[in-house]
Amino acid sequence: xxxxxxxxxxxxxxxxxxxxxxxxxxxxxSALSWIFACGLGVLSGALRTAPFRPLRALATCYVEFFRNVxxxxxxxxxxxxxPQVLPRAGQDWLNLHGPEFWSAVVALSVYHGARMSxxxxxxxxxxxxxxxxxxxxxxxxxxxxxxxxxxPIALRLIIPPATNESLNxxxxxxxxxxxxxxxLTFMTRQVETYTARAFEALTAGTLIYLVxxxxxxxxxxxxxRALRIPGLIARGVRSES
Amino acid sequence: xxEVIRLEGVSKRxxxxxxxxxxxxxxxxxxxxxxxxxxxxxxxxxxxxxLIAGFEVxxxxxxxxxxxxxxxxxxxxxxxxxxxxxxxxxxxLFPHLTARENVAFGLHNWxxxxxxxxxEEALDLVGLSELEGRYSYELSGGQQQRVALARALAxxxxxxxxxxxxxxxxxxxxxQMRQDVHRILRQAGTTAIFVTHDQEEALMIADRVGVLxxxxxxxxxxxxxxxxxxxxRFVARFVGSADFIPGLVQGEGIVTExxxxxxxxGLPSGQAVEVMIRPDxxxxxADLAGEATVVTRHFRGSDNLYCVQLPSGRTVHSSxxxxxxxxxxxxxxxxxxxxxxxCFYEDDTTR
Numbered sequence: 001x002x003x004x005x006x007x008x009x010x011x012x013x014x015x016x017x018x019x020x021x022x023x024x025x026x027x028x029x030s031a032l033s034w035i036f037a038c039g040l041g042v043l044s045g046a047l048r049t050a051p052f053r054p055l056r057a058l059a060t061c062y063v064e065f066f067r068n069v070x071x072x073x074x075x076x077x078x079x080x081x082x083p084q085v086l087p088r089a090g091q092d093w094l095n096l097h098g099p100e101f102w103s104a105v106v107a108l109s110v111y112h113g114a115r116m117s118x119x120x121x122x123x124x125x126x127x128x129x130x131x132x133x134x135x136x137x138x139x140x141x142x143x144x145x146x147x148x149x150x151x152p153i154a155l156r157l158i159i160p161p162a163t164n165e166s167l168n169x170x171x172x173x174x175x176x177x178x179x180x181x182x183x184l185t186f187m188t189r190q191v192e193t194y195t196a197r198a199f200e201a202l203t204a205g206t207l208i209y210l211v212x213x214x215x216x217x218x219x220x221x222x223x224x225r226a227l228r229i230p231g232l233i234a235r236g237v238r239s240e241s
Numbered sequence: 242x243x244e245v246i247r248l249e250g251v252s253k254r255x256x257x258x259x260x261x262x263x264x265x266x267x268x269x270x271x272x273x274x275x276x277x278x279x280x281x282x283x284x285x286x287x288x289x290x291x292l293i294a295g296f297e298v299x300x301x302x303x304x305x306x307x308x309x310x311x312x313x314x315x316x317x318x319x320x321x322x323x324x325x326x327x328x329x330x331x332x333x334l335f336p337h338l339t340a341r342e343n344v345a346f347g348l349h350n351w352x353x354x355x356x357x358x359x360x361e362e363a364l365d366l367v368g369l370s371e372l373e374g375r376y377s378y379e380l381s382g383g384q385q386q387r388v389a390l391a392r393a394l395a396x397x398x399x400x401x402x403x404x405x406x407x408x409x410x411x412x413x414x415x416x417q418m419r420q421d422v423h424r425i426l427r428q429a430g431t432t433a434i435f436v437t438h439d440q441e442e443a444l445m446i447a448d449r450v451g452v453l454x455x456x457x458x459x460x461x462x463x464x465x466x467x468x469x470x471x472x473x474r475f476v477a478r479f480v481g482s483a484d485f486i487p488g489l490v491q492g493e494g495i496v497t498e499x500x501x502x503x504x505x506x507g508l509p510s511g512q513a514v515e516v517m518i519r520p521d522x523x524x525x526x527a528d529l530a531g532e533a534t535v536v537t538r539h540f541r542g543s544d545n546l547y548c549v550q551l552p553s554g555r556t557v558h559s560s561x562x563x564x565x566x567x568x569x570x571x572x573x574x575x576x577x578x579x580x581x582x583x584c585f586y587e588d589d590t591t592r
């Protein structure tokens with residue numbers, strides 16, 4: 001028995017629209033979570049290296065708590081658990097704006113924020129210590145030294161591992177189907193169910209994820225090229241003239 | 242002389258009260274003065290500089306900058322509020338900023354017009370106005386050093402601290418930068434403290450040299466005083482080189498196997514001492530019947546360093562002109578110049 005490939009099911013009927021909606025939801029979910037994860041990551045990563053012990057401890061608690069629980073558990077927690085303890089107004093807002101989507105955003109943000117935090121901490125710690133000292137010696141406060149010197153340099157240094165983390169976030173967004181977010185994997189499964197064409201539907205899903213990830217990777221590579229500081233990463237110091 | 246820096250009995254321990262990095266250091270630096278802190282690695286010179294900068298908290302003593310206490314047992318003013326300029330061994334230029342932006346950094350609180358003018362002045366002072374748009378990776382080591390100096394000088398700090406400023410430069414660039422940095426600091430009229438393990442550098446640039454050993458300040462004085470009348474055996478050996486030969490005080494003279502030296506310090510008769518002899522104090526006189534023997538000769542470019550064995554078996558060193566060749570094993574007579582004598586008691590370091 002040979003399997004009769006019918007690629008046209010991907011764009012016939014509702015299927016094409018479903019897949020496009022799935023792609024759009026995956027992009028929105030990932031992009032929003034990515035922004036929050038980066039924010040949380042930069043903040044907690046910077047605090048992990050701060051010269052004040054209580055701030056370091058706070059950031060360490062955040063990282064260890066959120067990265068050591070499986071993402072799936074976080075998704076269930078933020079979808080089934082957390083909304084119940086929200087005040088009335090918060091619950092109403094959620095129900096109006098799609099509780100699945102926003103729970104997934106929170107779960108992905110805190111989980112990947114914790115992971116991003118470690119990447120950023122490593123970046124900050126690889127900036128020579130004298131740069132921090134030089135900043136405060138010129139009269140910058142510790143906060144200014146982080147904002148103007150350490151973080152801008154660290155962010156340039158961590159583009160490769162941050163790319164990796166960003167791709168993981170996009171791929172992990174597929175888990176949101178478990179709490180009913182109609183993202184790409186969810187829609188792929190829906191097409192499969194309605195058409196009974198599993199091979200075509202899942203091949204399409206696979207290729208779409210691949211294209212999304214390759215696009216992100218190539219954009220990040222260009223960002224890296226545009227922002228690199230030659231003397232800093234490749235130690236190419238010019239010889240005495 | 243106006244005081245800019247005053248350290249009183251400053252101590253610092255590392256590792257939970259363990260190893261003493263510096264002990265009871267007291268030091269006063271006047272306005273416009275250039276002071277070198279000289280010593281071997283691990284002597285505490287960099288720790289002293291970092292304590293003044295505010296990167297370390299002292300365990301004892303007090304530090305004043307410009308008459309204001311910045312550290313004692315109750316007060317600690319953080320680095321950003323001390324108004325000191327700092328030049329680092331690796332220059333620590335901000336790699337994502339141009340030379341000009343680096344210099345501008347210390348002036349972030351100034352209004353645009355004044356800071357623009359000041360940036361021009363600072364870049365001009367270090368002779369880098371042409372290269373202000375370059376990033377640090379586009380500059381040579383010497384140029385990076387100048388940018389670092391301009392950045393430190395731009396806010397007109399009360400004192401500029403330089404940590405091993407020349408150790409990352411090639412030999413010829415180092416000689417050039419020593420002169421340039423000295424000129425720039427003088428021109429700016431800045432008070433400066435720099436740390437070095439290179440005695441030649443310290444003697445050349447500094448108005449006064451402080452010699453540190455094992456966390457203690459052994460002596461601080463003008464370069465020629467340090468060289469000619471070292472306070473301790475360590476200083477004698479570390480600044481220049483020195484041999485010590487035993488002597489016995491007999492009235493007006495100190496008798497040694499190199500002859501009798503005047504007893505300038507009025508030491509009591511019968512006192513056993515050690516007399517410091519520098520290689521440039523010893524003259525070798527061709528004499529086939531001489532009592533001394535040449536052991537080795539090391540050619541050093543500008544001179545020959547001879548190791549000579551005395552009749553007692555003791556060896557001393559002598560510096561001779563670069564063209565003066567005496568073969569190893571030759572018999573020779575040794576003459577000394579008795580005009581300046583430094584002697585130490587045998588048991589300790591007191592003169």
